[in-house]
Amino acid sequence: MRTALPKRIDGGNLAVETRGLTKRFGDQVALNDVSLQVPDGAVYLLVGPNGAGKSTTLKVLLDLVRTDQGTAEVFGLNCRDRAPEVRANIGYVPERPDWGYGWMHVGRLLKHQALYYPTWDVDYAARLAQKFELRMDRKMGVLSKGQARRVHLTMALAHRPSLLLLDEPTDGLDPLMRDETLGVIADHLADSPTTVMLSTHHVEEVERLADHIGVLRNGALRAQMSRADLDAGLRRYRVEVPEQWPGAPSLNGAVLRRVTSAREVQWTVWGEEADVIQKLTAAGGTVREVVPLSLLDATLALLNPND
Amino acid sequence: MTSTQLHPTPDTRVVAAEQFRAVGLAVRTEAYFYIGALLAIAILVFASTIRMMHVHPSSNVNNGFVYGAGGAVPIFAMALLIPFGVWRSEDPSRRSYHWTMPVARGPHTIIKFLCGWAWVMIATVVYLVFVGILAAGLSLITGAPDRVAAGPGWEWVAAFTATTIGYLLTSVAVIGSDHAWRWIGGLFIAFWVLVGVSSSFGLPDMSLALQSIWNGAYGLKTALFGLEYRRGWTMGSWPVAMPLWIIGSAIAVAIVSYRHRE
Numbered sequence: 001m002r003t004a005l006p007k008r009i010d011g012g013n014l015a016v017e018t019r020g021l022t023k024r025f026g027d028q029v030a031l032n033d034v035s036l037q038v039p040d041g042a043v044y045l046l047v048g049p050n051g052a053g054k055s056t057t058l059k060v061l062l063d064l065v066r067t068d069q070g071t072a073e074v075f076g077l078n079c080r081d082r083a084p085e086v087r088a089n090i091g092y093v094p095e096r097p098d099w100g101y102g103w104m105h106v107g108r109l110l111k112h113q114a115l116y117y118p119t120w121d122v123d124y125a126a127r128l129a130q131k132f133e134l135r136m137d138r139k140m141g142v143l144s145k146g147q148a149r150r151v152h153l154t155m156a157l158a159h160r161p162s163l164l165l166l167d168e169p170t171d172g173l174d175p176l177m178r179d180e181t182l183g184v185i186a187d188h189l190a191d192s193p194t195t196v197m198l199s200t201h202h203v204e205e206v207e208r209l210a211d212h213i214g215v216l217r218n219g220a221l222r223a224q225m226s227r228a229d230l231d232a233g234l235r236r237y238r239v240e241v242p243e244q245w246p247g248a249p250s251l252n253g254a255v256l257r258r259v260t261s262a263r264e265v266q267w268t269v270w271g272e273e274a275d276v277i278q279k280l281t282a283a284g285g286t287v288r289e290v291v292p293l294s295l296l297d298a299t300l301a302l303l304n305p306n307d
Numbered sequence: 308m309t310s311t312q313l314h315p316t317p318d319t320r321v322v323a324a325e326q327f328r329a330v331g332l333a334v335r336t337e338a339y340f341y342i343g344a345l346l347a348i349a350i351l352v353f354a355s356t357i358r359m360m361h362v363h364p365s366s367n368v369n370n371g372f373v374y375g376a377g378g379a380v381p382i383f384a385m386a387l388l389i390p391f392g393v394w395r396s397e398d399p400s401r402r403s404y405h406w407t408m409p410v411a412r413g414p415h416t417i418i419k420f421l422c423g424w425a426w427v428m429i430a431t432v433v434y435l436v437f438v439g440i441l442a443a444g445l446s447l448i449t450g451a452p453d454r455v456a457a458g459p460g461w462e463w464v465a466a467f468t469a470t471t472i473g474y475l476l477t478s479v480a481v482i483g484s485d486h487a488w489r490w491i492g493g494l495f496i497a498f499w500v501l502v503g504v505s506s507s508f509g510l511p512d513m514s515l516a517l518q519s520i521w522n523g524a525y526g527l528k529t530a531l532f533g534l535e536y537r538r539g540w541t542m543g544s545w546p547v548a549m550p551l552w553i554i555g556s557a558i559a560v561a562i563v564s565y566r567h568r569e
Contacts, residue, residue: 015311040311062407065569075311088316088409100404102396103333115325116408119314141396162311193311 004253005223005270005302009212013040015163015195020070021060023053023219030056031067032219043189043196043209047299048216054199055095057216058165061197062087074163088117091156095167095199097148102141106134106151110158117159125158131184145172153181157188164196170205178205185209207295215302223302227295234298236268238289239280248283251276256301268293268301316409323418330422334392341385341430345437352441356448372445373457374438376532376540379466382434383531386427386470390481393423398485399568413565420478420560427474431466461533461542468549469531475556483563525551 016038023031031053038044046054059065060072063083072079074086100109114120129136132150140148149172156164170178182205188194200206214224241263257268269276277287293301397405406412442455480487498517505514522528524544530552534543
């Protein structure tokens, strides 16, 4: 039976590949031997608590942060040695809202951005600006977090990059604009062949977009897999158990989350469903229900420290 | 590997032209202040000259002034401030936008630095033209001969080299540090404290060595304006000191520009 969480995605062309990324900021380990594989065309959701290393990973791809060990490649290009070419293919929405020139008007900043990206699509930029209700005559420095985020999204999407790095793209947006923004990203993906690496705390919002997931905790990669593998391998089992039930030792290592109430337990277990049911039954339990998890619940289970 | 078609990087000339325009926009505030100050000076000089001519019609109000190297002090002071405009709201900890552009980081920083320098040179030309117009205007009003260009040519060149040195020195701090003012102020204070302490504690050699950084044969003051004497300026070792300071500070700018900040 499979008990170890998968940490490698095999097969197909890779848009992003990192090998053993390790980065320390003083005593703090930001990344610890992180090896990611992001398939070409995937929407890869990078999840983890604050300080898990999500933003640092994205910054390594842009050569904003240089690792102590390990290498990163985007479309086969080394992110450090061929950084300008890598960045020419990336649309980036950073976490911080003060990105860009605070003293510049929105319209002028978009023009500035356009000159740096030969593939800038003027009509598309205009459509995005209209959709996001951007006010071209306002200075970047006076925009709210949500308004700045919409400008950043326009800057990231309008040159139709091959790779989108979105670091909390809906942070600061009101619910309506969040929905609108995710719709724009979905339309963009339908329209342009793009690989997306997405970091967000609002996992439930991107459930319909993400087809791969990578889980970081304390700078280390805990798991990465496709959504299909996640959906097939992670289930919640509601089990009726006898009093003084000793548990199911044969499932040690596969149980990610345990909730116990009286004579019933709910275990979130990684493994093939038939195997898990057989082991639970052999241990004296009666499986009453097997429930597939939402992306948010799966994420919470994968982040659970009870491993 | 991937089958994705890769996008091209921008043409360096396009980047340079855009940076020139963007830096021009960034230093607009300084430019307005500078033009306003020049106009105020012109109005003050003309008004006081006209008034003096009315109050003392028989006096020799103005025999026409000769431009000297020290005349570059105002534009030099301006050049010291320009890097703060060029890198407005872009100290290293907030420079990630500049660094995420599809251009190599070191050369990109140098391009922006050079665009700022080009604007400093334009401002210097404007300043010297202003000095020429001021002299011509005074000559017209007073009837005295226009002698502004009577001095040696190197003193006009010194306006460009002094502003270049000033721009370079401040750029080192602004490009390299989040706390440029602290570095500039700290170094200035530390320098003069050391000079004072070495004099007070009977260390004349150390005091002289320190002071020579400012006003020695190859000191900063000499590199900027030549040697000062009682009635004006003389070239002294300016032809050597000036390139030495330019090369030294240019190397420092290159080092901070190519350093990888995170």
